[in-house]
Amino acid sequence: MGLVKIDLGDRAYDILIAERVDLARFLANSNVCTRVAVVVTNVVVAKLHLSRALDSLRSSFQEVYVVELPDGEAHKTWNSLNQIFTALLKWECDRKTVMFALGGGVIGDLTGFAAATFMRGVPFVQLPTTLLAQVDSSVGGKTAINHPLGKNMIGAFYQPRLVVCDLSTLETLPVRELRAGLAEVIKYGPIADIGFMEWLEGSVDKVLAKDSSALAHVVQRSCEIKAWVVSHDEKETGLRAILNFGHTFGHAIEAGMGYGVWLHGEGVAAGMVMAAELSRRLGLVDAAFVERLTALIARAGLPTKGPVLDPADNAGRYLELMRIDKKSEGGEIRFVLIDGPGKAVVRAAPDALVREVIDACCD
Amino acid sequence: MGLVKIDLGDRAYDILIAERVDLARFLANSNVCTRVAVVVTNVVVAKLHLSRALDSLRSSFQEVYVVELPDGEAHKTWNSLNQIFTALLKWECDRKTVMFALGGGVIGDLTGFAAATFMRGVPFVQLPTTLLAQVDSSVGGKTAINHPLGKNMIGAFYQPRLVVCDLSTLETLPVRELRAGLAEVIKYGPIADIGFMEWLEGSVDKVLAKDSSALAHVVQRSCEIKAWVVSHDEKETGLRAILNFGHTFGHAIEAGMGYGVWLHGEGVAAGMVMAAELSRRLGLVDAAFVERLTALIARAGLPTKGPVLDPADNAGRYLELMRIDKKSEGGEIRFVLIDGPGKAVVRAAPDALVREVIDACCD
Structure with missing residues (x-):
């Protein structure tokens, strides 16, 4: 146990x-x-x-x-x-x-x-x-x-x-729900423990097959990382926000599609690709890391592209939805970005750049 | 200030x-x-x-x-x-x-x-x-x-x-609201500071006339007592419950009459008389104290008797309403009682005795 x-x-x-x-x-x-x-x-x-x-x-x-x-x-x-x-x-x-x-x-x-x-x-x-x-x-x-x-x-x-x-x-657990849960597992690697991401790259098929020792490790390691973060910042005044990697875009997807159409983990999966791509365009990670994360998300059977929420102005709709995210401050959207593999930062980004990322990452 | x-x-x-x-x-x-x-x-x-x-x-x-x-x-x-x-x-x-x-x-x-x-x-x-x-x-x-x-x-x-x-x-502030507020002021004397009750007995007319120095003292001393209690038991695991003196009966009156018919303070006023009378019947205070408290409540222009909530079984209706009070435990009603002037205790009481008190204190 x-x-x-x-x-x-x-x-x-x-x-x-x-x-x-x-x-x-x-x-x-x-x-x-x-x-x-x-x-x-x-x-x-x-x-x-x-x-x-x-x-x-x-x-x-x-x-x-x-x-x-x-x-x-x-x-x-x-x-x-x-x-x-x-x-x-x-x-x-x-x-x-x-x-x-x-x-x-x-x-x-x-x-x-x-x-x-x-x-x-x-x-x-x-x-x-x-x-x-x-x-x-x-x-x-x-x-x-x-x-x-x-x-x-x-x-x-x-x-x-x-x-x-x-x-x-x-x-x-239905397979779609298992995959959605895996999105939150994948999240822990890029923000806190790149070794765990490596382990997942080698074990994702076992996890999807519900191998019991693989599942036990997934739950144990995820809880350990979350416990460490929460015990340092219970009420999200700083550090804890890194657990929302992929969630700013992901919440916009969930809300924009109508709650329940995309599962939370599915929105987070596409959102992580978008946040990683934004990190790359800000010079924080290289293209290889974005590709590596995207490949893992794809192997988990999760979406790597966001949906088009508004054909007339898709990026505008995403921005509108993200501005009422709880991490926003004074109308400024705060993104969780990857500052090199295994480390996250929370910061704002220029709207124009965010629009480019949304245009590149939705279909 | x-x-x-x-x-x-x-x-x-x-x-x-x-x-x-x-x-x-x-x-x-x-x-x-x-x-x-x-x-x-x-x-x-x-x-x-x-x-x-x-x-x-x-x-x-x-x-x-x-x-x-x-x-x-x-x-x-x-x-x-x-x-x-x-x-x-x-x-x-x-x-x-x-x-x-x-x-x-x-x-x-x-x-x-x-x-x-x-x-x-x-x-x-x-x-x-x-x-x-x-x-x-x-x-x-x-x-x-x-x-x-x-x-x-x-x-x-x-x-x-x-x-x-x-x-x-x-x-x-309308005079009815002022009087209702005074119920919560009167409360602090019996539970925590009999000197404050004495001061009020000498000053209640000034307070009702909105004399500014009397009001300043009323607010200051009430806040001091409440601050002391709250700082010792923020989440009401024990001591803080004494601030609910009169409230168990009072909440039943408010709920039974329909919220807003009796003001909160009016319910508390009649409730304090009932709780004091229950304390007396349990041998915790003497009749003179109950009379003294009742007189002060009357001088503040507040009700000293509870309303009849159900002509068929009034005490039964009070008991039913009091059982869903937040201070209840396992269906047992917890009353804030006066254990000698200036000191409160929280305890249960036999239903039969509570019925006697309700019968004696309502009209």
Whole structure:
């Protein structure tokens, strides 16, 4: 079993990485009240993984309730959140109720934000069932819902008490979702650990074949890098922004296409190529590195080109969407760029250059 | 000018208490970005105090925007919150935008929660214009909105960067609102400072006549007591709950009558009598103290009896509403009781005894 510790003082917690984890065993040590548990999940995940989670939780908690939401990014909204709040209040849940997010990034972000704000905060546990959630979104305490005018615009920094990455849940993960999760894995190499990128170049086929030791390494190393970054900058005042490599372009793609049409990881994949190309045009990396990253993304079965969002003025539409990104300041878009392989910087770039990159990287 | 410091480490801030404060002077020292300010207020407060606030803010900030909401507790909802988010996104506000809450408790709670969750947190400043907000709700970082099933059920602990209590705004405060604010002032004596209660007994008429030095003392001493409590227990894991003296019954009154029918302070006033009476029946205080507190509440022009919420089973209705209070645990209602004048305890009480108190204290 793998273990990664997130070092955040009185908000420190563990990430457990294993197959067929028995939750009851770890909850005993996690210092939460075992009276009431509420599992939030979606209809697709519920069919696959809910009964095993419930078996485990029912042996630990006096009462266990379930909120089942529809599947998909389109439901990461106030409506779903309010559905959770109404259920919690009807069940007379109190401040010691423990919430469990059983699902992918949407369920984790939504449940985390519900836990952050229900009665001003109740404990919660992440049970990520997708690769994307296990390597990225369940770790680090970013919680949010979408607003019609922007993704993840409403949220909170709120840390879970425990994250349990059960690798066996990945067995049922559709290949498109596995690939989308790989985008966030690929991300860690260029920004922080070029050795990990090399390992991935040699192992991407094993990962796509769901080889269990390859998956275990992918999740473990990704969580270690994320844990290191988050423990140095929990609230994204500086360093943490590097985790958004590919995300500025990627969020524009997701929003521009309508949430859910491109998966988050797909937008990030094309976005990483665009951000790498922008880095090259600013003289920060060479063409060989951009080609190498593009090749890895292609081998993972992910898009290396962005979609055309507006045939009349495609670059203009991207710029408009990127200006409301959370990393913008005073209308100036802040890009995460690669400053030599394995190192990221956050900075602005001239609009004209960004337009060139968009024109070159979309079709 | 009065100054109270809230000692919360890297979230420490000042409360300024003065007449006709020039905001620009203090913002210069508050270490916020002075590019964009957004003032959230309501239509009633806007007519009275907005132009002066804007004069001051326009001399400090490059851009100043205003969100004007309808007046009243009925608007402390997700709808109002979303109206703020939509405005912020349309104006392309970023993480350095500073929000200002100009108004009473509703505006402060709502704006604070918007600031806590917009892009996972932007800085905000409280500009309380009611006695209740100046002595209580603007201080300490509790922010929230109401849910149809319970008051303040959705919220966050999120501290402002600065609180400015401009006593001159109280000149236009309707007398009913002034009295409601006094309920929260009266509260501080029984739970923490019996000397302050004695002073109030001698000065309540001056306060009701808006004598400026009496008001200055009321605000200063209330903030000092609240600051002391909050700095020892920011997130209400223990001590801070004593600030809810009268609120368990009071919230039931507000919810049971429909939000906005009884003002918060009016519910708290009747609730304090009920909590004091419960304390007496549990042998914690004598009848003389209950009479003394009841007399002070009456002299402040506040209700000393609760309303009948359900003629068929009034006590049952109170109990039902109190069970979803945030202080409940496992369905057990936690009451803030007076354990001798000037000292509070938080504990449960037998339902039968609570029923007796409700029967005795409602008409």
